[in-house]
Amino acid sequence: METLAAPLTIAFDYTRSLGPVLGRFMAGLRDRRVMGGRTADGRVHVPPLEYDPVTHEPVTDLVEVAPSGTVISWTWTGRPLEGQPLDWPFGWALIRLDGADTALLHAVDAGSAEAMRTGMRVRIRWAADRVGHIRDIECFEPGTATAGPPGPESEPVTMMTTPIRLHYRHTTSVEEDRYLRALAEGRIIGQRCPACRKVYVPPRFCPADGVAPDEVVEVAGRGTVTTFCVVNVPFAGQRLTPPYVVAQVLLDGADIPVPHLILGVPAEEVRMGLRVAAVWRDRADWGTTPENISHFAPSGEPDAAYETYAEHL
Amino acid sequence: MRRAAVLGTGQTDHRSRRTDVSMAGLCREAIDRALADAGTDWSQIDAVVLGKAPDLFEGVMMPELFLAQSLGAVGKPLLRVHTAGSVGGATAIVATSLIRAGVHRRVLAVAFEKQSESNAMWALSIQPPFSAPITAGAGGYFAPHIRSYIRRSGAPPHVGALVAVKDRRNGALNPHAHLRQPDITLESVQASPMLWDPIRYDETCPSSDGACAVVIGDAAAASSSDRQVAWIKATAMRTEPTFYSGKDHVDPRAGAAAAAALWDLAGIKNPLDEVDVAELYVPFSWFEPMWLENVGFVGPGQGWKLVEAGETRIGGTLPVNPSGGVLCSNPIGASGLLRFAEAAMQVMGRAGEHQVAGASTALGHAYGGGSQFFSMWVVGRTP
Numbered sequence: 001m002e003t004l005a006a007p008l009t010i011a012f013d014y015t016r017s018l019g020p021v022l023g024r025f026m027a028g029l030r031d032r033r034v035m036g037g038r039t040a041d042g043r044v045h046v047p048p049l050e051y052d053p054v055t056h057e058p059v060t061d062l063v064e065v066a067p068s069g070t071v072i073s074w075t076w077t078g079r080p081l082e083g084q085p086l087d088w089p090f091g092w093a094l095i096r097l098d099g100a101d102t103a104l105l106h107a108v109d110a111g112s113a114e115a116m117r118t119g120m121r122v123r124i125r126w127a128a129d130r131v132g133h134i135r136d137i138e139c140f141e142p143g144t145a146t147a148g149p150p151g152p153e154s155e156p157v158t159m160m161t162t163p164i165r166l167h168y169r170h171t172t173s174v175e176e177d178r179y180l181r182a183l184a185e186g187r188i189i190g191q192r193c194p195a196c197r198k199v200y201v202p203p204r205f206c207p208a209d210g211v212a213p214d215e216v217v218e219v220a221g222r223g224t225v226t227t228f229c230v231v232n233v234p235f236a237g238q239r240l241t242p243p244y245v246v247a248q249v250l251l252d253g254a255d256i257p258v259p260h261l262i263l264g265v266p267a268e269e270v271r272m273g274l275r276v277a278a279v280w281r282d283r284a285d286w287g288t289t290p291e292n293i294s295h296f297a298p299s300g301e302p303d304a305a306y307e308t309y310a311e312h313l
Numbered sequence: 314m315r316r317a318a319v320l321g322t323g324q325t326d327h328r329s330r331r332t333d334v335s336m337a338g339l340c341r342e343a344i345d346r347a348l349a350d351a352g353t354d355w356s357q358i359d360a361v362v363l364g365k366a367p368d369l370f371e372g373v374m375m376p377e378l379f380l381a382q383s384l385g386a387v388g389k390p391l392l393r394v395h396t397a398g399s400v401g402g403a404t405a406i407v408a409t410s411l412i413r414a415g416v417h418r419r420v421l422a423v424a425f426e427k428q429s430e431s432n433a434m435w436a437l438s439i440q441p442p443f444s445a446p447i448t449a450g451a452g453g454y455f456a457p458h459i460r461s462y463i464r465r466s467g468a469p470p471h472v473g474a475l476v477a478v479k480d481r482r483n484g485a486l487n488p489h490a491h492l493r494q495p496d497i498t499l500e501s502v503q504a505s506p507m508l509w510d511p512i513r514y515d516e517t518c519p520s521s522d523g524a525c526a527v528v529i530g531d532a533a534a535a536s537s538s539d540r541q542v543a544w545i546k547a548t549a550m551r552t553e554p555t556f557y558s559g560k561d562h563v564d565p566r567a568g569a570a571a572a573a574a575l576w577d578l579a580g581i582k583n584p585l586d587e588v589d590v591a592e593l594y595v596p597f598s599w600f601e602p603m604w605l606e607n608v609g610f611v612g613p614g615q616g617w618k619l620v621e622a623g624e625t626r627i628g629g630t631l632p633v634n635p636s637g638g639v640l641c642s643n644p645i646g647a648s649g650l651l652r653f654a655e656a657a658m659q660v661m662g663r664a665g666e667h668q669v670a671g672a673s674t675a676l677g678h679a680y681g682g683g684s685q686f687f688s689m690w691v692v693g694r695t696p
Binding site: 159247267 | 338436439442443444453460465507559
């Protein structure tokens with residue numbers, strides 16, 4: 001039987017503080033100029049290194065190199081991936097720009113693999129809108145070009161944004177799958193560790209003993225608030241509007257608490273030892289998800305004695 | 314076992330946004346200062362150990378790859394250490410182990426975080442499929458455990474604020490600190506917004522850009538140094554699962570076990586009497602009394618009493634975080650190494666305005682993950 005699985009995409013627009021060397025390099029790209037960095041041994045690195053690998057000193061000698069160069073080696077990619085320079089087949093090439101001593105990895109828009117060869121001459125195809133970013137070089141294309149007339153360097157770029165998107169497929173374990181399928185039937189199950197005999201909800205390999213759980217145990221939809229916090233602060237990724245209470249709820253029959261929301265009671269009345277019951281969403285909306293339980297609310301029972309949950313703090 | 318010593322330390326000027334430097338530049342600010350403080354140069358560094366918090370924080374996969382030449386690692390071994398927030402401490406311990414094993418004479422340990430490049434809170438709040446949207450943020454993770462501590466120990470509610478006042482005023486004595494608040498008061502802390510009840514805004518660490526570096530050497534390197542070194546008396550690391558049935562989030566077993574091993578290795582019978590100053594990893598003020606108990610300076614439920622009596626201030630029985638600690642500067646990956654470096658600076662007599670007079674034995678402490686990883690060292694003025 002296949003276990004439940006679902007996609008997960010995470011994305012964030014990271015920033016990069018460029019510092020003095022890469023800041024000048026990016027400013028050059030904006031002006032359609034490629035700046036290399038000369039290290040103490042006389043070699044010109046493109047892109048420039050921030051620190052000399054031999055002397056360890058900061059690299060300060062930046063020199064302009066040509067916007068065209070020679071393919072040192074290459075491969076062909078028939079199916080470009082998201083985020084690559086071109087979204088049609090292209091050559092990945094190591095390109096040594098004229099005046100540089102190192103090769104730059106970039107895309108060559110050559111049309112077909114047959115048009116690629118080691119030693120071929122290529123030139124930069126500049127992006128139409130240049131902002132001081134590595135993407136100001138759209139790609140390379142067959143041909144040659146010469147550097148523009150010399151001119152003053154413009155102000156270094158201080159910051160660059162690099163959006164990153166990652167795609168995953170989350171596949172559940174056998175235990176998680178069993179737990180989710182029970183939730184879809186309105187049941188909460190745990191599993192007992194054969195070594196320590198503790199009941200874990202959700203069920204999992206025992207973190208203390210490292211062994212697979214065995215006996216399936218149905219636990220109650222009610223339990224005790226062991227401890228909690230009142231969230232008053234907004235933050236990225238938040239799904240609820242503050243203030244709200246997130247509590248550790250020790251379900252009756254379980255040996256480890258689960259975090260959940262406590263609603264249906266003012267935040268200032270939530271307390272350690274409060275007895276609560278699961279509030280399920282409408283049955284029509286149930287799925288294989290913990291979201292079937294909307295939140296927990298006071299059950300009306302007397303508070304649990306501290307000793308009954310002190311071992312779970 | 315071979316002896317090892319801290320020859321020199323360096324740290325950046327920690328700020329919320331160091332947009333003037335790249336990650337490489339940030340590391341080099343700390344490294345160049347450490348080399349100068351150690352009175353050594355690149356030709357004498359045999360290996361480099363790099364620590365930082367999870368790669369997702371800045372979104373750079375294995376930053377040691379692109380940082381290699383900037384860290385002076387070309388032609389030398391370069392190791393990367395990962396143990397979440399405790400990584401700075403673990404980085405120093407890996408470097409120490411390389412010396413004690415007799416592999417190298419001088420090792421550079423460096424750790425950094427450039428929090429402004431990303432959003433650590435976002436990185437910690439990613440919600441996988443099939444999970445409930447019960448997100449509370451980093452403070453929301455630790456706040457319930459602080460509530461448990463207060464309940465268990467009977468601590469009065471102002472203890473957390475007392476720690477915040479002490480650390481922020483200490484930070485004002487530290488030129489590298491991100492937050493420097495000489496005028497903070499108990500009243501102003503208590504008037505600050507309650508973020509994650511029971512944690513207030515002023516009882517919470519900032520988000521910082523920063524780096525720290527230390528040069529660790531063997532006995533020959535230490536004896537050839539013409540400056541005071543910090544002898545590494547003992548190191549300890551312990552790990553436990555983030556969650557397991559019976560986990561004690563207030564007094565984690567791994568922290569207590571690491572401390573017990575540490576004191577034993579260092580030959581320390583009574584830590585409160587024998588340790589002159591401690592740099593504890595305190596990202597939320599209430600962790601000071603919790604860790605005082607966890608590492609065994611005082612018994613269960615007694616930590617807050619030491620705080621309330623003012624004994625953890627500079628001049629008290631056990632000054633804690635004279636540098637201002639994590640509450641004043643929190644470049645996460647570097648925060649643990651900063652604790653270790655500040656402990657060394659105290660016994661080397663090079664802590665400047667936040668120097669504890671006569672400090673000869675000091676504790677550096679770090680923890681990470683959901684109180685999962687613990688790393689500690691004891692350093693002393695004499696071998």
